[in-house]
Amino acid sequence: MLTSFSSSDIAASIAKSPTVDQIGILERVARIQTRSFKGASKIQGLKMALSMIDLTTLEGKDTPSKVRQLCYKAQHLHDQAPGLPMVAAVCVYPTMVKEAKKALGNSGIKVASVSTAFPSGQAPFEVKKIDTLYALENGADEIDMVISRGRFLAGDYQFIYDEIAAIKELCTSARLKVIFETGELDSLDQVRKISDLAIVAGADFIKTSTGKIQPAATFPVVLTMLGSIKDHFDRTGQMIGMKPAGGISSSKLALQHLLLVKEVLGEAWLTNEWYRFGASSLANDLLMQYQKQLTGKYQSAAYFSID
Amino acid sequence: MEILKTYKLYIGGQFPRTESGRSYAVKSVNGEHIANVCLSSKKDVRNAVQAARKAQLAWAGKSAFNRSQIVYRIAEMLEARKAQFIEELQALGQSKKSAESEVSMSIDRCVYYAGWADKYQSIIGSVNPVASAHFNFSVPEPTGVVGIVACQETALLGLISQLLPVIIGANTAVVLANATKPTCAISFAEVLATADVPGGVVNILTGQPAELLPTLSAHMDVNALSIAPIESKLQKEAQAEAIDNLKRVHIFVEPLYVKKAQGLPYIADFQEIKTTWHPIEQIAGGAGGY
Known part of the structure; x- marks a missing residue:
């Protein structure tokens, strides 16, 4: 099924990754950040952003009951006001997939599981496979894998390719998101390289960060990744999804991200099939802004659920 | 060359311009143009409330004694800039004598409220007699x-008389300054900024x-309003908006710039009682209760 690449093919493919015009990226981002949404388009954007959220809990202290609570929240966020969409998915550790699956039932909300020794990725390859299989056997609809950043920075692209391709092979029906942890990759050129590599290796989605490292989903990084998706689409006609994660906690940022993806990739990506936000506190802010749009009154976090 | 001060807002410990980019002219009683100040917008109110909310827990978390020291420090900083304030008040049309007395009273008021910081709790608070074996306080x-x-x-x-009892009671504040005489309020913000008052505890808009008041009174994250004598229509509107x-x-109702307008009740107005x-x-064999 998968196109298999030899070592030299990978090296050649990565060598073809264009260098990133950092100044150009920064200037474009600066322009995006001056834009704001008003009225009807703001309401539409807030709803859209809510429908794209992967509601996330990824903490060492997570328990089945915390996950049940998150799943409850995921199913009832949109009760707040009529006409609100559901969130796209909940994102949990592999050990919590079963609980989340059970709690979400046939609500239509997907269960995404992080995998491959999230967040560091520092585990033997076999362990990463077992980790992934465990999540899949428990019913995960989506797998969020991390790459081995150390090996990538050392230039071992073949290793990264094999790693992604092997996990992709396990995900027969599940969609695969590949997390780069761009906060550890140092330059936009590296971000571009890993984006191109992950897409070739079979990623359905590329995702910026684990949320454990700062900086996370910054605009320059996201724009660079969108560039890679666009070039791939122009070349092959195949769509790849995008998931910025980490640090997007306000509606304003989320709306600007939507604007960016619309301008770079087009409207086809403006659905939760191709675009996701990995966030835990964004949902509440979206609801607060939505209420503000409805009532004209600025809201207080005191009236919105914590978990 | 004379360098004129740009009067800006005070939000979260910073001095930003209004996000709206608008300004208006401040005139003295004889119509002389004194300065241009920011004409704040709803969004400035929002930003100020956000800053105040962010600062509140940490401010309330400081020891009462520390809050006292900080408010006392406001008095010290005011004292050092006495001449500047007297000049500013005179520019607005006050006599030298009345300006001097206003600044002196302002400094006194800071020292007065600084003293209350660690005392009002034991006077407002109480130990209550109850009919069961509980210590009830x-x-x-x-x-x-x-x-x-x-x-x-x-x-x-007036501004100081309203503000100090609020912050000494561990609240944070968003202040809409005197609309026609806003220059002193912004200079006072410079005093606050150099008096170790943490950013966001006091935010001042012109x-x-x-x-601005309708936005402030409708804002769900504002817990109380302290309104000096203003147009009664505005007061009524604010009361209605505050319901949500x-x-x-x-x-x-009474003026706040008189000598007697200070004391414990002004602090108690913005306290909630927790029992x-x-x-x-x-x-010792006695009946339950204290």
Whole structure:
């Protein structure tokens, strides 16, 4: 099924990754950040952003009951006001997939599981496979894998390719998101390289960060990744999804991200099939802004659920 | 060359311009153009409330004694800039004598409220007799974020008289300055910034109360309003808008710039009473309760 690449093919493919015009990226981002949404388009954007959220809990202290609570929240966020969409998915550790699956039932909300020794990725390859299989056997609809950043920075692209391709092979029906942890990759050129590599290796989605490292989903990084998706689409006609994660906690940022993806990739990506936000506190802010749009009154976090 | 000061806003410990980019002219009583100040917008109110909310927990978390020291420090900084304030008040049309007395009273008021910081709790609070084996006590806690419409007659003393009891009681504040005499309020912000008052504890906006007060009083994250004597239509509107989150609204009828307008009740206005029931053993064969 998968196109298999030899070592030299990978090296050649990565060598073809264009260098990133950092100044150009920064200037474009600066322009995006001056834009704001008003009225009807703001309401539409807030709803859209809510429908794209992967509601996330990824903490060492997570328990089945915390996950049940998150799943409850995921199913009832949109009760707040009529006409609100559901969130796209909940994102949990592999050990919590079963609980989340059970709690979400046939609500239509997907269960995404992080995998491959999230967040560091520092585990033997076999362990990463077992980790992934465990999540899949428990019913995960989506797998969020991390790459081995150390090996990538050392230039071992073949290793990264094999790693992604092997996990992709396990995900027969599940969609695969590949997390780069761009906060550890140092330059936009590296971000571009890993984006191109992950897409070739079979990623359905590329995702910026684990949320454990700062900086996370910054605009320059996201724009660079969108560039890679666009070039791939122009070349092959195949769509790849995008998931910025980490640090997007306000509606304003989320709306600007939507604007960016619309301008770079087009409207086809403006659905939760191709675009996701990995966030835990964004949902509440979206609801607060939505209420503000409805009532004209600025809201207080005191009236919105914590978990 | 004379360098004229740009009067800006005070939000979260910073001095930003209004996000709206608007300004208006401040004139002295004889119509002389003194300065241009920011004409704040709804969004500035929002930003100020956000800053006040962010600062509130940490401010309330400081020890009462530390809050006292900080407010005392405001007095020290005011003292050092006495001449500047007297000049500013005179520019607005006050006589030298009245300006001097207003600044002196302002400094006195800082020292006065600094003294209250660690004392009002034990006077407002109480140990209550109850009919069971419980130690029952009530303590005051800050209301939270307080919106202040400052005195529209005086430029400095009214503002200070309203603000100090609010912050000494561990609340944070968003102040709408005197609309026609806003220059002193912004200079006072410079005093606050150099007096170790943490950023966000006091936020000061200049502009029209008629434009800003509805937003402030409807804001769900503002817990109380302190309104100096202003147009009664505006007061009524504010009371109506405050209903949604049951804001505590305190409208002053008496002027705040007089000597007697200080004291414990001004602090108590912005405190909530929390009562705790703590189970105890029967003591020394006596009946339960204290």
